[in-house]
Amino acid sequence: MALDLLVPAWPDAANRHGFRAPTRQPEPGGSSHPLLARQVHGTALIDVRPDDSSPVGEADGLISAIPGLAIAVATADCAPILLDSPSDGVAAALHAGWRGTLAGIVTDGIRHLKERHGIEPKSLRAALGPSIDGCCFEIEREIAEGFANRFGSRIWALWQERPAGKGTLDLRGVNTLALLDAGLAATAIERVGPCTFCGGDPWASYRRLGPSCGRQLNWIAPAAKG
């Protein structure tokens, strides 16, 4: 049976985190009901509070600075990005589809962690969970040109031209550029799990299965401040 819960990132982590396929039942314990937002493919971020309940509001990034209080983003092709600052006891979960990626969810998320929580980007580590990859993520070339305007000509190394004004883009690769630009170390960025489209079961893929495909739950709960 295929793995339906991926947690290979950060084996040393005192926090709890994972990328969970929709077929997987919630884990027992403190992380079984992570807080979720109403996701709108934007860049708004919310700092959760202990008395919050889901949905905490309209946002595509949640930040928890409360030990054990889990946050999550739900995805089915979009890239889920978990950020962890082990020494600060702060974690974030970002939802980065192509719209959010282009709008700067990663840049805004890391700026928020710096401005509101005093976290230096170089102390962060990031895990990008299962999402549709460059093998399968077909978009219009003009969208890719939008990415080139924001991230520079580097994105063409993540692009494969296809006929009729289309091509495929490595969305996790683009978000990796955004993480590097924001100041994370290359060694602190990890890609976890397969392409949701061609990786098949148990991972949900909106493009492969349609709107009723279920969603990955990508969650993290900060540990107490190290």
Ligand SMILES: [Zn+2]
């Ligand atoms: Zn693929």
